[in-house]
Amino acid sequence: MAVVEPLRVFFIPLMSPGHMIPMVDMAKLFSRHGASATIVTTPGNEPLVRPSVAGSSVDLLLLPFPPSAAELLPGGRENLTFMPKSDHARFFDAFFALRPSLEALLRARRPDCIVTDTMYAWTADAAAALGIPRLVFHGHGTFPQCVHDSLHLRGTHKKKSEEESFLVEGIPDRVELRKSEVSSIFQWEAALDFWKEAEEKSFGVVVNSFYALEPEYAELYRRKPGRRAWCVGPVSLANCKGSTSIRSRGGNNNNPEVEHCLERLDSVGTAGSVVYVCFGSLNEFEPEQLDEVASGLEESGYGFVWVVRNSGWAAEEGYEERVKGRGVIIRGWAPQTLILSHPAVGGFVTHCGWNSTLEGVAAGVPMVTWPVEYEQFVNEKLICQVLGVGVGVERGEAGAVVRKEAVAKAVAEAMGGGREGERRREKAREYAAMAAAAVEEGGSSYMDTAGLIQELREFRAQAQSARPN
Numbered sequence: 001m002a003v004v005e006p007l008r009v010f011f012i013p014l015m016s017p018g019h020m021i022p023m024v025d026m027a028k029l030f031s032r033h034g035a036s037a038t039i040v041t042t043p044g045n046e047p048l049v050r051p052s053v054a055g056s057s058v059d060l061l062l063l064p065f066p067p068s069a070a071e072l073l074p075g076g077r078e079n080l081t082f083m084p085k086s087d088h089a090r091f092f093d094a095f096f097a098l099r100p101s102l103e104a105l106l107r108a109r110r111p112d113c114i115v116t117d118t119m120y121a122w123t124a125d126a127a128a129a130l131g132i133p134r135l136v137f138h139g140h141g142t143f144p145q146c147v148h149d150s151l152h153l154r155g156t157h158k159k160k161s162e163e164e165s166f167l168v169e170g171i172p173d174r175v176e177l178r179k180s181e182v183s184s185i186f187q188w189e190a191a192l193d194f195w196k197e198a199e200e201k202s203f204g205v206v207v208n209s210f211y212a213l214e215p216e217y218a219e220l221y222r223r224k225p226g227r228r229a230w231c232v233g234p235v236s237l238a239n240c241k242g243s244t245s246i247r248s249r250g251g252n253n254n255n256p257e258v259e260h261c262l263e264r265l266d267s268v269g270t271a272g273s274v275v276y277v278c279f280g281s282l283n284e285f286e287p288e289q290l291d292e293v294a295s296g297l298e299e300s301g302y303g304f305v306w307v308v309r310n311s312g313w314a315a316e317e318g319y320e321e322r323v324k325g326r327g328v329i330i331r332g333w334a335p336q337t338l339i340l341s342h343p344a345v346g347g348f349v350t351h352c353g354w355n356s357t358l359e360g361v362a363a364g365v366p367m368v369t370w371p372v373e374y375e376q377f378v379n380e381k382l383i384c385q386v387l388g389v390g391v392g393v394e395r396g397e398a399g400a401v402v403r404k405e406a407v408a409k410a411v412a413e414a415m416g417g418g419r420e421g422e423r424r425r426e427k428a429r430e431y432a433a434m435a436a437a438a439v440e441e442g443g444s445s446y447m448d449t450a451g452l453i454q455e456l457r458e459f460r461a462q463a464q465s466a467r468p469n
């Protein structure tokens with residue numbers, strides 16, 4: 001019998017942790033399903049990816065920026081997480097300069113399939129010209145994508161004033177948003193149109209979600225004529241508990257504060273008594289806001305692990321002494337899914353990035369929702385309103401500083417909260433069980449991944465048989 005070559009899939013992520021980490025996880029999933037998976041990224045991102053793929057059969061292919069673009073990212077800081085928001089435009093100038101070398105790479109290597117971030121919209125034409133199926137990765141679940149489809153199609157938000165609420169039309173739930181909560185991505189309509197057109201020319205969409213989390217939205221999303229979508233998540237579960245890859249997800253995590261945090265969690269006697277606080281890989285709060293978070297966590301009385309990205313901020317004198325034995329601050333990067341899966345952790349204060357949302361769901365803990373930008377406000381609606389596993393922090397007007405009382409109150413509600421709190425925890429546990437079942441053999445995400453890989457194999461076989469000898 002002829003040996004069937006493994007399907008060669010190139011994963012080409014946007015260089016930002018919220019896009020790169022799930023694609024690396026997805027590559028691991030594909031490789032477990034027998035595909036030969038390769039991550040294509042730039043040398044400056046190697047330290048973030050290499051530790052995450054160690055011990056797996058996922059390959060790494062490094063594609064340097066052309067010299068003129070590399071100059072825009074001095075010191076090899078080739079990821080959005082390394083730069084302030086004000087420098088993001090410069091990053092994207094460099095990002096677009098990758099196009100010729102990436103096209104040349106595809107011509108030379110001819111993978112059987114590419115999975116590219118939506119922002120590499122031009123890869124749709126490049127792949128089509130070479131007969132390579134392209135899968136799009138948006139990085140969001142189907143709920144936020146259905147909301148965005150509705151806003152893009154109907155423009156409901158455009159007629160509203162900043163703080164005016166409006167109903168999102170054409171979706172199964174009654175979801176209200178304020179215009180100030182609509183993602184700033186809608187300011188770039190031309191880009192949205194371009195990405196949409198590119199998606200229409202592609203093989204389909206891979207979604208980091210699972211069917212039972214948002215069944216009506218998965219259906220609605222797939223109902224759009226011409227769109228095919230496979231829900232393959234939560235991809236974070238590709239990193240088994242106890243494996244080294246869960247520790248090194250997104251970087252090597254050699255920070256001694258991480259070690260201290262893990263020891264501290266191990267020493268906590270009461271399950272579910274610590275709240276984990278992290279606002280993602282890009283967000284930087286002002287010092288005044290961080291002071292309020294610090295005081296709110298202290299006031300809540302709960303144990304906490306808090307990840308602070310701002311290198312320039314320090315808590316007021318005496319703070320760390322006061323919370324010693326109860327609170328741990330990690331400066332920089334933390335192994336989020338490892339911490340979330342620790343039995344001592346019973347709640348998650350999150351900025352509601354899609355990955356964090358899904359990781360909170362997979363960990364089975366209630367969330368305190370504190371969205372800051374992009375589609376995070378929409379994800380908050382899913383967490384609190386649709387799934388019923390979250391408590392929103394009281395935020396006041398857009399951009400206002402959230403006060404310590406509001407932080408303490410929301411944490412207390414999520415971690416305690418009487419019968420209502422117990423009901424939320426119960427639901428969170430149920431969703432976590434569904435998430436685990438989805439990626440197990442025979443589960444919905446497992447079957448979607450297997451089915452997709454099978455289709456791609458058939459596509460390759462047909463293309464090969466149609467080729468003249």
Ligand code: UDP
Binds near residue numbers: 021022278307
């Ligand atoms: N993350 C992490 N450690 C950190 C901060 C973030 O592992 O200290 C990971 C987190 O687990 C998630 C990703 O980075 O997988 C962040 O993605 P998300 O969509 O939640 O938010 P973004 O950073 O894109 O706003």
